[in-house]
Amino acid sequence: MAPKAFSLPNPPSLVSTATLERIMKVIQAHAMTMIYLANHRDNAQKGDPKVGGHPSACSSALHILSTLHLTVRNPQDYMAVKPHASPTDHTNHYFQRLFKEPDGKRMADDRMKIAMRNLRHYSATEPVLQSYHSAYDPDHWGFFPSGSVGIPPVQALYLAHAYRMARSQGHDVPEDAHFWCLMGDSEYREGSLMEALPEASERGVGNLTWIVDYNRQSLDGHRILNEEALGGKDNDRIEKTAIANGWDVMQLRHGRYRQEVLRQSKHGEALQNVLEHALPDYEFQSLLAKRDPKTTVEAVAKYDKGAAESLAALDGEQLIRFWRDLGGHDVELLREAFAAAKKDTEKPMLLIPHTIKGWGLRCEAQSANHSAMLSEEEVRELRTAVGLENKDLHSFEQFSPQSPEGVYLKARGDWFWNGIQAAQQLKEANLAKLRAEWKHFDGEKPYPADSGINLKLLPMAHTQWMLGQITSKLVRIGQTPTEPAEGQKPLTDLEKRLKPAANLLVTMAPDVGTSTNLNSSMDGRIYAPESEDFEGEYGVKDTKSPDIVPHESEFSRHIRFEIAEGNAMTCVGSYGKLGETLGVPFIPIMTVYDFFLKRALDQLFYNAYWKSSFIAVGTPAGVTLSPEGAQHAWKSDIQIANMITWEPAYCLEFDWVLTESIRRHLKSFMEPGTTDGIDHRSAVLIRGVTRALDQKEMLKRLKSHKRFEGQTDEAILESTRQDCLAGAWYVVDHRGNPFYRPSENVLHIFTMGSLITEALRASDDLLKEGVFANVVQVSSPDLLLGTLGEETGYRHLRQGLGISGDLYLKLNQPTPTGGASKGSTTDAASYPPPQYGPKPFDRVSLDAAGMARLWSLGGRRIPIVSVHDGEAGLLDNIGSVVGTLHKTLAVRKHSKSGRPTDIYHFHGIDAESVVKAAKAVLDESAFTGVQVEMPPAPQKNL
Numbered sequence: 001m002a003p004k005a006f007s008l009p010n011p012p013s014l015v016s017t018a019t020l021e022r023i024m025k026v027i028q029a030h031a032m033t034m035i036y037l038a039n040h041r042d043n044a045q046k047g048d049p050k051v052g053g054h055p056s057a058c059s060s061a062l063h064i065l066s067t068l069h070l071t072v073r074n075p076q077d078y079m080a081v082k083p084h085a086s087p088t089d090h091t092n093h094y095f096q097r098l099f100k101e102p103d104g105k106r107m108a109d110d111r112m113k114i115a116m117r118n119l120r121h122y123s124a125t126e127p128v129l130q131s132y133h134s135a136y137d138p139d140h141w142g143f144f145p146s147g148s149v150g151i152p153p154v155q156a157l158y159l160a161h162a163y164r165m166a167r168s169q170g171h172d173v174p175e176d177a178h179f180w181c182l183m184g185d186s187e188y189r190e191g192s193l194m195e196a197l198p199e200a201s202e203r204g205v206g207n208l209t210w211i212v213d214y215n216r217q218s219l220d221g222h223r224i225l226n227e228e229a230l231g232g233k234d235n236d237r238i239e240k241t242a243i244a245n246g247w248d249v250m251q252l253r254h255g256r257y258r259q260e261v262l263r264q265s266k267h268g269e270a271l272q273n274v275l276e277h278a279l280p281d282y283e284f285q286s287l288l289a290k291r292d293p294k295t296t297v298e299a300v301a302k303y304d305k306g307a308a309e310s311l312a313a314l315d316g317e318q319l320i321r322f323w324r325d326l327g328g329h330d331v332e333l334l335r336e337a338f339a340a341a342k343k344d345t346e347k348p349m350l351l352i353p354h355t356i357k358g359w360g361l362r363c364e365a366q367s368a369n370h371s372a373m374l375s376e377e378e379v380r381e382l383r384t385a386v387g388l389e390n391k392d393l394h395s396f397e398q399f400s401p402q403s404p405e406g407v408y409l410k411a412r413g414d415w416f417w418n419g420i421q422a423a424q425q426l427k428e429a430n431l432a433k434l435r436a437e438w439k440h441f442d443g444e445k446p447y448p449a450d451s452g453i454n455l456k457l458l459p460m461a462h463t464q465w466m467l468g469q470i471t472s473k474l475v476r477i478g479q480t481p482t483e484p485a486e487g488q489k490p491l492t493d494l495e496k497r498l499k500p501a502a503n504l505l506v507t508m509a510p511d512v513g514t515s516t517n518l519n520s521s522m523d524g525r526i527y528a529p530e531s532e533d534f535e536g537e538y539g540v541k542d543t544k545s546p547d548i549v550p551h552e553s554e555f556s557r558h559i560r561f562e563i564a565e566g567n568a569m570t571c572v573g574s575y576g577k578l579g580e581t582l583g584v585p586f587i588p589i590m591t592v593y594d595f596f597l598k599r600a601l602d603q604l605f606y607n608a609y610w611k612s613s614f615i616a617v618g619t620p621a622g623v624t625l626s627p628e629g630a631q632h633a634w635k636s637d638i639q640i641a642n643m644i645t646w647e648p649a650y651c652l653e654f655d656w657v658l659t660e661s662i663r664r665h666l667k668s669f670m671e672p673g674t675t676d677g678i679d680h681r682s683a684v685l686i687r688g689v690t691r692a693l694d695q696k697e698m699l700k701r702l703k704s705h706k707r708f709e710g711q712t713d714e715a716i717l718e719s720t721r722q723d724c725l726a727g728a729w730y731v732v733d734h735r736g737n738p739f740y741r742p743s744e745n746v747l748h749i750f751t752m753g754s755l756i757t758e759a760l761r762a763s764d765d766l767l768k769e770g771v772f773a774n775v776v777q778v779s780s781p782d783l784l785l786g787t788l789g790e791e792t793g794y795r796h797l798r799q800g801l802g803i804s805g806d807l808y809l810k811l812n813q814p815t816p817t818g819g820a821s822k823g824s825t826t827d828a829a830s831y832p833p834p835q836y837g838p839k840p841f842d843r844v845s846l847d848a849a850g851m852a853r854l855w856s857l858g859g860r861r862i863p864i865v866s867v868h869d870g871e872a873g874l875l876d877n878i879g880s881v882v883g884t885l886h887k888t889l890a891v892r893k894h895s896k897s898g899r900p901t902d903i904y905h906f907h908g909i910d911a912e913s914v915v916k917a918a919k920a921v922l923d924e925s926a927f928t929g930v931q932v933e934m935p936p937a938p939q940k941n942l
Helices: 019-036 055-060 064-074 085-097 109-117 152-168 191-202 234-244 256-264 269-280 281-290 293-301 305-312 316-324 332-340 376-385 404-442 463-479 491-505 534-538 565-573 578-582 594-609 620-629 652-672 696-702 712-726 755-767 787-791 793-798 879-883 899-907 911-924
Strands: 078-081 179-184 207-212 248-252 349-353 505-510 558-561 589-594 615-616 643-646 683-687 728-732 746-751 772-778 808-816 843-846 852-860 864-867 884-889
Touching: 019 055, 019 085, 019 109, 019 332, 019 376, 019 899, 055 064, 064 085, 064 179, 078 085, 085 109, 085 755, 109 620, 152 191, 152 207, 152 565, 152 578, 191 234, 191 565, 207 879, 234 248, 234 349, 248 332, 256 269, 256 316, 281 293, 281 316, 293 305, 293 316, 293 755, 316 652, 332 349, 404 491, 404 578, 404 652, 463 491, 463 505, 463 652, 491 505, 491 565, 491 652, 505 565, 534 899, 558 565, 565 589, 565 594, 565 615, 565 620, 578 652, 589 652, 594 615, 594 712, 615 652, 620 755, 620 899, 652 712, 696 712, 696 728, 712 728, 712 793, 728 755, 728 793, 746 755, 746 911, 755 772, 755 899, 755 911, 772 884, 787 793, 793 879, 864 879, 864 911, 884 911, 899 911
Parallel strands: 078 179, 179 207, 207 349, 248 349, 505 558, 505 589, 589 615, 615 683, 643 683, 746 772, 746 864, 864 884
Antiparallel strands: 728 772, 808 852, 843 852
16 A cells, blocks of 8 residues: 555546547657658758657557556656657657646646657757657656666666665655566667566566567668577567566567457467467568568468468458557557556566557558658648648647547546656655754754764775775664664764764675675675575574675665676666655665776766766776786776766775765755755766775875964864865975975876875975975866866866966076176075976176176976876876876776786886876976067167
8 A cells, every 4th residue: 555645546537449549549640740840840951960760669669658658657657668769658748738847837738839849859948859768858757768778677677676675664655656668679689688687576576567569670670580599589589588587478469359360260279370480570570561461371371271271261451450460559458468567566577569660650560660751741641540630730739628538638647747746745755854854963063074984093994995984884873773772872973963874875786795895784784585594594604794694674775786787887876866756865885896887887877867866986996906907907987977986095085075975965855956966976986996005194294285384183184175075185285395496396296096105106206306296186087177177167276276387487697797607596405406408598688788697587387297097088188278298197008917016017107107207297398488678778979
């Protein structure tokens, strides 16, 4: 029974099948009109790319989708639909008046018509419909974006799973929410779908239905398969594979008319056997396109004479009708199948409705019909056949309010619209409860800047270890009640303020949970259907490793995966949407070996496009993982819109980054309307390593900065934290030293993550030679130099850090040509002057007395060296942004096994290489001569 917070009256009584079929024919006509108008715009320019559309794909799925929209789908349900069928979905929504304005109000009829004619159009003011299902569409309620085939059905699986976890933790969840997914038979070969098949059944996700639109065609033509090798047709392979993975399966091969003919025919069983087994799909498709009774009978006779006899007993029109009568176009069969799919709440269902690509169009079943466009004549022909007005193709007529169709569509649309509002109210009710907790724990104090992990007990530590410490602490806080029981240690003030995050933390990993330090998150907290503890029963449990026996209890919040990075990435994206869909803003944190993140790039991009809010920790990362060799040691250096990448060096820095990411996630839901939430960066990728650093080094270096003189440790760290969260911070800052001369002995070293050790060693070595090498740790290349940095005009780089391309002039004291030593200076330094670059520009001029004097005037821009464990593109634009010479040291070849120090040298990113590069840029950043024009001396009268 659904929670009291979500209740709906029963949907309107169904109309007759004949009425539904009439509605669907008009839906097809309108969908075809939409596509035609998209391809015949008045504002098309010469050279514009093709617009295209997919009339045949829309028609193939016409009855499947329309039956769902008009009779089955509930407002709390979700849908993932193959992208090429989107006009069919839009038209179903149009007839139910389910378009909405940006403010959430129901769209007026005239505005809906504008949207219908604006398929694939761009407008800043008018409503438009995207090429495929998109969050930007005015009818996107409960729809997954569909541009990436093979991923939305898996997203649906894990969103259904997230609903299940939310319910097990006591949140209000519509218990009858169902997740419907339609995909093509060619799309169903996507590897992401095959990887996810066992997931749904193993996890007991029964409110999930996948539908394979089996039309035997793909984009390039007919699907011509080796049926002998497969041991049957592809629909049989699909069925067997799903059953083997624990799914219920139902095929809809034959429509009711065909079934009746098969029952009544003398050789009906033989004819059915020919259709289902003997006749290849390719031949069946060819006979569909031929539409010739005589040829069809002769073809069937090759396989069975009796079957051909039964077929020949039909007249020509009956035979064509029989041949075309597939189950995926039979509304009654589809309704029965959808009802059956909802019965078993613990087992997913796979439906295989057989259809005809291009059903009802001139291009029906033709091999190249995927991108075939309808002519204006055919569009008008379709409209005439269903009684639509033909003068203006932009009219998009609704049914008469008094007609059976109009009455039903209004009732159905109003019921669905009210259900959308009820679902939104449920979401707001869930958020209201959490906001009350947020206010209670946060109060007047801001969300903590860090999790308060004590690093003094383990001065040598790495960032991956720090991840484990933070998640372990959050797990403990989440399991500790605000009012502890007798003998239970109460929460500290800091821990109470972390409580809202701890209550929403969900972790997951593709079989690397223990090796990425999620042990505490896993121990006794595996979320999955209950299993017997056989290790405990037989006394062989390893008490030093996490207890991985699964439960579905309140505190079971770790999702364990096999080696399937794509599944885990899709799952973290689905969980990251639960705040937006249900008002339960889980904080999903996924760990993955950074290199294998590349296996899930498609899913990662989808998550970012979908605006999911999640944290992925790629660890360990880069060639720093050198003992694992080359294949594990190429970092996933990727930059995607709406994603921010972090690469901290020190554990405290990691804590700042993770805590800030959690704060932004929570604040976007707890304090709506705030400007510092997750806009443009809801997808978070943090890179960690297993190479330990001396954690004391961080504060030691900071306290040597001239600007921090006299400040407390707390003040120094807070200032550094702000710089870190802006994208970069000074580890070594020589500014303020009396011998710091940008015109001759200064450069900047930029680094990221573990290579801070090499940058610091290089800086120390250069100082011995009289060179002041500042070291800047780039915590986020996206914020400092990427899209997020560009949005601010690289403000933190230029103003916060003071990095610029300014020309620093050097002016030596002028002397008479016969006087003091040439080029003498009043400067005195305790460091030897560097011998890099040409000497200053010399110029002879006359003073007012006519005496020749020598001026030395020149300038230098402070050069830059960057060094990082990754691809050059992450940092190689610093010099171009500020306008100075810049040399990038990065990983440019495949790696090998070895100690980090050896492998750093192999790649030319060690301290020695940094020193060498520093000397090179100092030498190459030649002094620029500056000529100072002096007025000529007055001439004496002779």
